[in-house]
Amino acid sequence: MAQQNDVLKKITPRNPADLALANLMPRRPTMGPDVPVVLWRVLRLVSLHDILGDETPAIAYLMGKRLGAMLGAKTIEELHEQLTRMKIGRLDLSVNTPDAVHLAIGECLTCDGITPPIGRAICQLEAGVIAGALETIYPGRKAAGEETKCIGGLGDDVCLIECRII
Numbered sequence: 001m002a003q004q005n006d007v008l009k010k011i012t013p014r015n016p017a018d019l020a021l022a023n024l025m026p027r028r029p030t031m032g033p034d035v036p037v038v039l040w041r042v043l044r045l046v047s048l049h050d051i052l053g054d055e056t057p058a059i060a061y062l063m064g065k066r067l068g069a070m071l072g073a074k075t076i077e078e079l080h081e082q083l084t085r086m087k088i089g090r091l092d093l094s095v096n097t098p099d100a101v102h103l104a105i106g107e108c109l110t111c112d113g114i115t116p117p118i119g120r121a122i123c124q125l126e127a128g129v130i131a132g133a134l135e136t137i138y139p140g141r142k143a144a145g146e147e148t149k150c151i152g153g154l155g156d157d158v159c160l161i162e163c164r165i166i
Contacts, residue, residue: 021070034087037109044110045122057124061145064128071133076101079133088126089159098138099165103130104149104158111152111159122153127161134163142166 026033049056073079076096083091088109095102106112110123124147131145142165147153149160 040109044125061124061128064125065132068129068132069136073133073137075137079137101134101163103161105161106158108151108159111150114152117155118153120153121147121150123147123150123159126159130161131163134165138165
């Protein structure tokens with residue numbers, strides 16, 4: 001116990017907001033790096049809503065923007081690769097101009113399979129991730145993302161994230 005306390009005393013507290021993705025990589029040799037999708041959904045759709053109520057979509061969007069910026073993608077293609085590797089869903093880029101990006105997501109992490117549809121778009125995290133990444137890809141510009149189609153929220157075939165780059 002004394003040895004454990006000595007170790008704890010040597011750790012310098014840090015602000016978790018200062019962590020980079022490299023600091024967050026899991027070291028789980030037995031369990032592996034993945035978690036069940038249902039765990040994310042309980043956290044995002046149930047727990048956050050219980051705590052934040054109507055503010056949940058805005059908070060999820062801002063969380064996504066932070067994650068998108070942390071990805072450090074330099075091109076749309078690199079963003080596509082990173083989101084695929086993170087298993088956000090099956091991605092289809094339908095619009096890619098300097099002023100707009102539209103990305104359809106099939107098998108969406110947050111919502112595909114939720115039945116019946118909730119009645120409103122619920123993939124604000126994904127919209128935020130894309131918008132945040134676009135602000136890194138296009139330095140000095142702002143991006144605003146909105147989900148206009150949602151599988152588990154609205155009953156659509158895909159989740160469609162439409163981003164304007166300003």
